[in-house]
Amino acid sequence: MSMLTAEIWENQFFTGQWTKAEQTYQATEVATGEALGTFGYAQPKDIQTSAAQAKQAQAAWWALSYQERAQVFENAVQITQNHKAEIIEWLVKESGSIFMKASFEVELCIQALKNAAALPSSEQGSILPSQNGKLSLAKRVPLGVVGVISPFNFPLYLAIRAVAPALALGNAVVLKPDERTAVCSGFAIARIFELAGLPTGLLHVLPGGAEAGEALVNDTNIASIQFTGSTEVGRIIGAGAGRTLKKVSLELGGKNSLLILNDADIELAAQNIAWGVFLHSGQICMTSGKVLIHESIFEQVKNRLIEKVKQFKVGNPMDQQVNIGPLINQKQCQRVEQLVQNAIAAGAKLEVGGVANGVFFEPTVLSQVNQDNPIFQQEIFGPVAVLIPFASDEEAIELANAGDYGLSAGIITSNVSHGMQVAQSLKVGLLHINDQTVNDETLNPFGGFGASGNGTRIGGPANADEFTQWQWMTIQAQAPNYPF
Incomplete structure (x- = not known):
């Protein structure tokens, strides 16, 4: 049975459920120009609504047991494997990928989901040295709502490498895929997690233009932005995130x-x-x-x-x-x-x-x-x-x-x-x-120096740094008797 059908998303986008959009656009096959469908085109107010809903949903998600969160990703792996051929065909048509590249990209996606399934049961912090009788803990806690802005070139993987670990570590996600690859970098991911049993409202997928991206960066309900794209746009996003004191990850261009x-x-x-x-x-x-x-x-x-x-x-x-x-x-x-x-x-x-x-x-x-x-x-x-x-x-x-x-x-x-x-x-x-420059194995910390990024990394050991924040907690049997 098909997972990706036009009836599901025609004139819509995803807000935890498929939602009719006020504005739409027509997507086309890159090589032929033939119509692929009519999708919802998010406006700034749509971003704002989704960000608020995602923030409400996140607390309940983080309150679930780690086994319940891990199960969603185990389900997602199976669903992606079952629909691999269908996803490959969409990558070929929508992004212009050759079959070899599209097949490799889906395998990367499956591995990223497997990696994410292990995150809920990973170490959540450490015990720090302190004085006798006092317990000092460094805990990793979610950021809240992560905004992801993904590109068209490796649309499925470059979106899911951020979406999956962000969700697995207890966050909600608002994803703005490139509108030219809305299915591969957005709706396919929405369907995978919808069928996998992700609670409603945790993942929002809103294709849109620069105005939607700007709204995501400026929204106070968004705690962090993960952007993959050009250095030119990255500078604009970095400046906007700075104005609202957001954590920001910029994976940019290269020569x-x-x-x-x-x-x-x-x-x-x-x-x-x-x-x-x-x-x-x-x-x-x-x-x-x-x-x-x-x-x-x-x-x-x-x-x-x-x-x-x-x-x-x-x-x-x-x-x-x-x-x-x-x-x-x-x-x-x-x-x-x-x-x-x-x-x-x-x-x-x-x-x-x-x-x-x-x-x-x-x-x-x-x-x-x-x-x-x-x-x-x-x-x-x-x-x-x-x-x-x-x-x-x-x-x-x-x-x-x-x-x-x-x-x-x-x-x-x-x-x-x-x-x-x-x-x-x-x-x-x-x-x-003894290899060329195009490499990614999903477990490596990915990122560059200089104008290729802002010093952040994504993937493998870097994901916990990227999608959580530290909380220091101390516990004592009795409050101290201070001198005043």
């Missing part, structure tokens, strides 16, 4: 470097570049945005990569032979085309690709890019490999660290000690020796 050292295997290097650059058409914050190749093997690696790129099939990802699917919309495709043209005008050489066709952009390889070229610094969010030679480890480190971002880096080498020596000088939050 990630993949370093191919002089001792790297040519074929392995080309494979890692192709995956790190072109997976999901480059629409990933961890995409390998700068490919730094030692000059002694530069031509060999470049030529092998070009051979691979010429074999890629571009098209509708419903065709499982397709390697490169669409960008999220035609506007983004035109943006990428302009970035490539500007790079060529600044001296880059177009080796292959470079042409936009509607929502599709040919996989592209650029060489002869120096630090003065604007594309050296820009986050492209498209299928473009920027190849840059280097002469020494010191130069590679300098090129990798240049710029404001500090999210991810990868090093390909046949000598692990060589890779480790280079790695210790790279200023990034995610660092991989």
Whole structure:
């Protein structure tokens, strides 16, 4: 039986139950432009209503036993596994994911739910040293209501990696998914938890635009904001959260470097570049945005990569032979085309690709890019490999660290000690020796340095820090007899 049917959400959004919206919009399949449905489009007043309702529901949720809360997530795992094929198809149609990427994303989602199921029974604090006869406790308690603003590119996972641990640790959640992927990053999650038995009013899913996001940030019933998206928008959200003294987690953009050292295997290097650059058409914050190749093997690696790129099939990802699917919309495709043209005008050489066709952009390889070229610094969010030679480890480190971002880096080498020596000088939050830059295993603390975030992390051991707050409690058999 289908879990995701238009009858459920047509003209509606989710407030613990499916609620008819005053304003709606039509969602379309990325590759074809065909209508996928008409969804509720949240306004600021909808955000305010949901935030107040979520705050009321949260106290009763936290009062449940840890076994009751854990059971909801165990149910959610089973429901997601049972409807895996259906969710994959929505990811392909709504976000333009190829089947391989969509399947991987659903597996990440299932693992995130499994991780969340363990949180209610995890340690809730610690006993601190104190004077004899006095019990001193450091307790983790929920924040209250967590606002989550999620993006379109890995829509299911980047939403559920925040929603699931926030709920599991006793919070309520108001989720504002990107309206372009309202099902994958919103309604699918709502349905999973609805069927799993999550109490009504704890999870609200409200697709909307910038005004809805601003209302979420400004609402006094929201205790925390977890945002994944561009650095530009992240700065605005950070400033807004500061005005209301909210806790805020910003997981932002990246211009990630993949370093191919002089001792790297040519074929392995080309494979890692192709995956790190072109997976999901480059629409990933961890995409390998700068490919730094030692000059002694530069031509060999470049030529092998070009051979691979010429074999890629571009098209509708419903065709499982397709390697490169669409960008999220035609506007983004035109943006990428302009970035490539500007790079060529600044001296880059177009080796292959470079042409936009509607929502599709040919996989592209650029060489002869120096630090003065604007594309050296820009986050492209498209299928473009920027190849840059280097002469020494010191130069590679300098090129990798240049710029404001500090999210991810990868090093390909046949000598692990060589890779480790280079790695210790790279200023990034995610660092991989003998792998490319696109990696997430759900249990790792995810986040970046500099303009890639605000120093917070999400995932694994970081989730308790992100979605709870400390309370200090002392207990004594009798109140002290103070001198006045």
